[in-house]
Amino acid sequence: MTDTPTARLRIATRKSELAMWQARDVQQRLQAAHPAMTISLVPLSTRGDRITDRPLAAIGGKGLFLKELEQALLTGEADIAVHSMKDVPAELEPEFDLPVVLAGGSPFDAFVSNRFDSPADLPAGARLGTSSLRRAAQLKHHRPDLDVASLRGNVGTRLGKLDAGEFDAIVLACAGLERLGMADRIRQQMPPEVCLPAIGQGVMGIEIRAGDLVAAEAIAALNDVDTHVRVTAERAVNARLAGSCHLPIAAFAELEAGQLRLRACVGAPDGSQLVADETTGPTDQAAALGTALAERLLAAGADRILAAL
Numbered sequence: 001m002t003d004t005p006t007a008r009l010r011i012a013t014r015k016s017e018l019a020m021w022q023a024r025d026v027q028q029r030l031q032a033a034h035p036a037m038t039i040s041l042v043p044l045s046t047r048g049d050r051i052t053d054r055p056l057a058a059i060g061g062k063g064l065f066l067k068e069l070e071q072a073l074l075t076g077e078a079d080i081a082v083h084s085m086k087d088v089p090a091e092l093e094p095e096f097d098l099p100v101v102l103a104g105g106s107p108f109d110a111f112v113s114n115r116f117d118s119p120a121d122l123p124a125g126a127r128l129g130t131s132s133l134r135r136a137a138q139l140k141h142h143r144p145d146l147d148v149a150s151l152r153g154n155v156g157t158r159l160g161k162l163d164a165g166e167f168d169a170i171v172l173a174c175a176g177l178e179r180l181g182m183a184d185r186i187r188q189q190m191p192p193e194v195c196l197p198a199i200g201q202g203v204m205g206i207e208i209r210a211g212d213l214v215a216a217e218a219i220a221a222l223n224d225v226d227t228h229v230r231v232t233a234e235r236a237v238n239a240r241l242a243g244s245c246h247l248p249i250a251a252f253a254e255l256e257a258g259q260l261r262l263r264a265c266v267g268a269p270d271g272s273q274l275v276a277d278e279t280t281g282p283t284d285q286a287a288a289l290g291t292a293l294a295e296r297l298l299a300a301g302a303d304r305i306l307a308a309l
């Protein structure tokens, strides 16, 4: 590994336990690549962290978990920002660039319960906690009888509410539970046919100031090319549909025998409608495949589902 002339690098991160784990992971990987560099964390709280009593979709606005971190990049308080790609809107402001995504954790959603093994195992009328419109739309579509209720807060808070008996089951990202050492809470890693993952789920990304070549060079070695291709395809779906991360939109890309397989769906949060489709094509067409799949979803009724929200 080569070293860069940068003497120090400051990493902006959210303060949640999961965000701190992710930022420390990036810090360690960068430190291994640049042993002489002084690398520190700048923990910040975002609007999305401060408002925990309302569903994310009701708070509205893009980049709820990003803005304060981006502000720190602009003021020079930090040099890079580490994000969950799931929380990054499809379009960044022109002041920023996101050149690096890391090889991901699990992209799948976790069914978590103290009494039941899977969604199929839940009795009629069971209370399922999730604040994600995407998860609600898909689970309600398969199981209209479920009582899907809002659940906010960080991973620990959500598990606490399950354990206190507020829900029969909850849905979380497998990646978050695995990173926090709580993989034993996963009762089922839900297959994409049951709950198609969020765009960028399980993937960490690194944002910098546009044109900051020093930061770009310092982080370049952490980029994973296959993950970049997959995330590019998934994010192109979002960009064509709406560009927001708090809508009932799912997209999941996989590399199969050198080809890119991309699945996506849009659903009404009450489960009454679900439009799903998939496509396969060459990896160098990732963005075009995503855009084309989104066009097909729109033509099949996703436009009306999204307009009705």
Ligand SMILES: NCc1[nH]cc(CCC(=O)O)c1CC(=O)O
Residues within 6 Å of the ligand: 084, 085, 086, 087, 155, 171, 172, 173, 174, 175, 176, 200, 201, 202, 203, 204
């Ligand atoms: N919405 C919060 C959020 N953002 C990223 C993750 C999980 C980690 C990841 O997707 O990389 C989570 C928690 C969850 O959905 O359970």
